[in-house]
Amino acid sequence: xxxxxxxxxxxxxxxxxxxxGDERAIDIPVARDYQxxxxxxxxxxxxxxxxxxxxxxxxxxxxxxxxxxxxxxxxCQSLGLKSLALPLEVPSGWRPSNVQIIEDHAREPSALSxxxxxxxxxxxxxxxxxxxxxxxxxxxxxxxCGRRLLTLVPDNHICVIQTTQVVETVPEALARVAGSVxxxxxxxxxISGPSASSDIELSRVEGxxxxxxxxxxxxx
Amino acid sequence: MTExxxxxxxxxxxxxxxxxxxxxxxxxxxHHTQSFPQAARGALADTQLRRNLGHxxxxxxAKRAAAVAEMGDWEELRxxxxxxxxxxxxxxxxxxxxxxxxxTRAGGTVHWARDGEECNRIVADLVxxxxxxxxxKAKSLTTEETRLNDALAARxxxxxxxxxxxLIIQLAEEEPSHILVPAIHKxxxxxxxxxxxxxxxxxxxxxxxxxxxxEVARRHLRERFxxxxxxxxxxxxxxxxxxxxxxxxxxxxxxxxxxxxxVLITVMGIEKVIPTWQDLEVYLQVLPRSSxxxxxxxxxxxxxxxxxxxxxxxxxxxxxxxxxxxxLADEIGRQALACIRCSACLxxxxxxxxxxxxxxxxxxxxxxxxxLTPMLVGVxxxxxxxxxxxxxxxxYEVCPVKINIPExxxxxxxxxxxGQDSVKPEAVVMNLAxxxxxxxxxxxxxxxxxxxxxxxxxxxxxxxxxxxxxxSGWTDARDLPALPPESFREWWRxxxxx
Numbered sequence: 130x131x132x133x134x135x136x137x138x139x140x141x142x143x144x145x146x147x148x149x150g151d152e153r154a155i156d157i158p159v160a161r162d163y164q165x166x167x168x169x170x171x172x173x174x175x176x177x178x179x180x181x182x183x184x185x186x187x188x189x190x191x192x193x194x195x196x197x198x199x200x201x202x203x204x205c206q207s208l209g210l211k212s213l214a215l216p217l218e219v220p221s222g223w224r225p226s227n228v229q230i231i232e233d234h235a236r237e238p239s240a241l242s243x244x245x246x247x248x249x250x251x252x253x254x255x256x257x258x259x260x261x262x263x264x265x266x267x268x269x270x271x272x273x274c275g276r277r278l279l280t281l282v283p284d285n286h287i288c289v290i291q292t293t294q295v296v297e298t299v300p301e302a303l304a305r306v307a308g309s310v311x312x313x314x315x316x317x318x319x320i321s322g323p324s325a326s327s328d329i330e331l332s333r334v335e336g337x338x339x340x341x342x343x344x345x346x347x348x349x
Numbered sequence: 350m351t352e353x354x355x356x357x358x359x360x361x362x363x364x365x366x367x368x369x370x371x372x373x374x375x376x377x378x379x380h381h382t383q384s385f386p387q388a389a390r391g392a393l394a395d396t397q398l399r400r401n402l403g404h405x406x407x408x409x410x411a412k413r414a415a416a417v418a419e420m421g422d423w424e425e426l427r428x429x430x431x432x433x434x435x436x437x438x439x440x441x442x443x444x445x446x447x448x449x450x451x452x453t454r455a456g457g458t459v460h461w462a463r464d465g466e467e468c469n470r471i472v473a474d475l476v477x478x479x480x481x482x483x484x485x486k487a488k489s490l491t492t493e494e495t496r497l498n499d500a501l502a503a504r505x506x507x508x509x510x511x512x513x514x515x516l517i518i519q520l521a522e523e524e525p526s527h528i529l530v531p532a533i534h535k536x537x538x539x540x541x542x543x544x545x546x547x548x549x550x551x552x553x554x555x556x557x558x559x560x561x562x563x564e565v566a567r568r569h570l571r572e573r574f575x576x577x578x579x580x581x582x583x584x585x586x587x588x589x590x591x592x593x594x595x596x597x598x599x600x601x602x603x604x605x606x607x608x609x610x611x612v613l614i615t616v617m618g619i620e621k622v623i624p625t626w627q628d629l630e631v632y633l634q635v636l637p638r639s640s641x642x643x644x645x646x647x648x649x650x651x652x653x654x655x656x657x658x659x660x661x662x663x664x665x666x667x668x669x670x671x672x673x674x675x676x677l678a679d680e681i682g683r684q685a686l687a688c689i690r691c692s693a694c695l696x697x698x699x700x701x702x703x704x705x706x707x708x709x710x711x712x713x714x715x716x717x718x719x720x721l722t723p724m725l726v727g728v729x730x731x732x733x734x735x736x737x738x739x740x741x742x743x744x745y746e747v748c749p750v751k752i753n754i755p756e757x758x759x760x761x762x763x764x765x766x767x768g769q770d771s772v773k774p775e776a777v778v779m780n781l782a783x784x785x786x787x788x789x790x791x792x793x794x795x796x797x798x799x800x801x802x803x804x805x806x807x808x809x810x811x812x813x814x815x816x817x818x819x820x821s822g823w824t825d826a827r828d829l830p831a832l833p834p835e836s837f838r839e840w841w842r843x844x845x846x847x
Contacts (some may be wrong), residue, residue: 137619137674148439154443157435277608278660303627303630316660324601329559333599336560336563336567338604339648
């Protein structure tokens with residue numbers, strides 16, 4: 130195995146024999162002249178976020194903090210959910226009263242298995258950031274985001290996002306989670322709409338292996 | 350949807366077609382036994398195939414153009430995408446060692462494979478060590494390239510493809526024909542028929558609505574995902590700085606494969622490494638818009654080693670060369686390693702649109718395949734592919750990392766010709782032509798001679814003749830214009846006399 134490693138590194142070195150020995154990687158310029166920071170007003174960013182999330186067949190609702198639990202209950206009702214999984218960290222102010230709640234205790238023996246989740250109607254989580262320009266939710270596998278399989282196996286996903294979490298551009302969102310990747314090796318999942326496929330005649334259809342329905346509640 | 354009914358204008362290679370001979374097993378072009386023009390002839394005669402391809406490529410072309418037009422900074426993103434890859438490739442050894450270190454630090458194990466055979470052996474050994482005989486697999490071109498599924502089958506391990514199109518290909522026992530949508534050559538009616546024939550989950554009244562077809566795939570695979578103990582995936586990017594692997598997808602099948610099993614094995618070509626986390630901000634913008642024409646694909650998974658209590662608790666990363674260092678050694682061809690497999694060049698290519706992917710006889714079809722495959726397997730083993738292009742340049746224009754495909758095609762054509770015997774008829778004719786074009790007297794003499802010789806065949810400005818023998822390659826697909834009765838120089842001289 131280490132033979133292969135040395136052989137490949139040797140091949141690379143001889144393939145790159147024309148590269149000057151004193152050239153450093155940073156000597157090759159990378160111009161980051163593309164848009165990194167948002168330019169829109171906060172109101173416009175939130176409007177754009179709602180518009181672009183809905184473009185992918187997800188629904189977006191603006192709700193006030195005090196009405197959040199009722200909004201989650203409405204979402205559960207509209208999707209016909211009877212049971213709802215959620216990370217332990219989801220605060221009581223988010224939790225609906227009209228469905229059975231099943232808490233996931235991450236890193237404990239009682240943590241939900243994929244098979245248990247498969248029998249639960251939906252999942253309620255928060256997120257780490259939202260991207261307005263692409264209509265994307267960013268989850269970092271920690272706290273209210275929940276473990277990765279929580280937002281994958283159930284058929285329905287209700288996601289709560291605070292207005293302060295919404296940024297305009299992709300670079301801004303990736304910068305927000307860079308620290309938790311570096312320090313905690315957090316798994317990041319970007320979600321843009323429900324699961325979909327373009328595999329048949331290159332036309333997009335929603336609902337394959339991941340959640341079929343995605344409801345986003347924008348709070349604040 | 351416009352149907353393509355006009356005659357094809359395919360560039361014939363200037364070589365006499367030679368069948369590809371393959372030096373060793375487990376190379377890219379294993380299922381390739383014909384030259385591109387030979388294989389293309391069959392594809393072009395298949396009207397259903399051409400209708401399916403024309404429909405799909407035209408649909409996606411318009412959508413991609415709209416998704417790109419939305420971005421005011423597209424050209425800046427393309428330039429950054431190109432430059433980051435240039436930086437990486439010129440210092441590839443350094444970044445691979447850094448990646449190995451960061452993946453290991455995060456709890457993963459890194460393996461190195463010189464070729465496809467070594468890669469397959471590493472993967473099969475890992476699977477066998479866990480005592481399972483079935484693995485779930487997310488779509489991975491690199492494992493297509495190494496024919497991993499065949500190698501696993503030989504060890505009694507069934508690899509279950511979970512991407513919808515890849516599943517279709519596996520059920521139909523065919524080869525992929527597109528890098529993004531491998532079953533692009535099949536339409537919904539054909540897929541419905543296939544599912545009815547092969548999947549017990551398909552209801553008898555299955556419609557050909559893509560929603561219904563996707564639902565059958567979901568039911569077919571769900572239990573297999575839940576019980577899988579080993580998952581296999583490819584990688585779109587790997588961040589040297591953090592050890593993070595990126596997989597972009599739409600369906601959620603790759604999330605299933607990389608999250609639910611206890612063990613995850615990821616196979617990636619050594620060129621997929623990028624230096625920093627920040628670099629992802631470029632590729633995660635240009636890739637979805639260029640491939641499925643979406644602002645963002647439904648799911649992007651970015652995992653870093655092993656996360657206690659979340660996802661696989663054992664992670665293996667297999668770094669594979671399999672010809673990539675040969676590509677790297679070619680200073681002009683090297684840029685092909687920047688490819689992020691978006692498939693935009695396939696979708697805009699007038700040649701791909703008509704022949705489909707199978708004619709290229711490689712895991713990588715279309716314009717990118719026409720340059721990548723000959724460099725990976727050696728130009729002498731795929732001499733017709735650099736000619737599978739009209740050099741129109743549409744591929745270069747759409748490439749999100751600015752790979753100058755026409756430049757590399759011409760460069761490789763040069764290698765094909767210089768590798769040939771110089772007494773070939775083509776070389777003799779070209780030498781004579783060079784001498785003729787080099788002398789005004791000879792040139793004018795040849796013009797007069799040509800006018801005399803064409804007299805029996807020229808009608809309405811065209812030569813109505815199918816040229817004999819090897820020259821028929823020209824007249825089969827093209828009209829040959831007749832020489833005009835008078836050249837410009839003759840007219841000019843006559844004007845002076847008047």
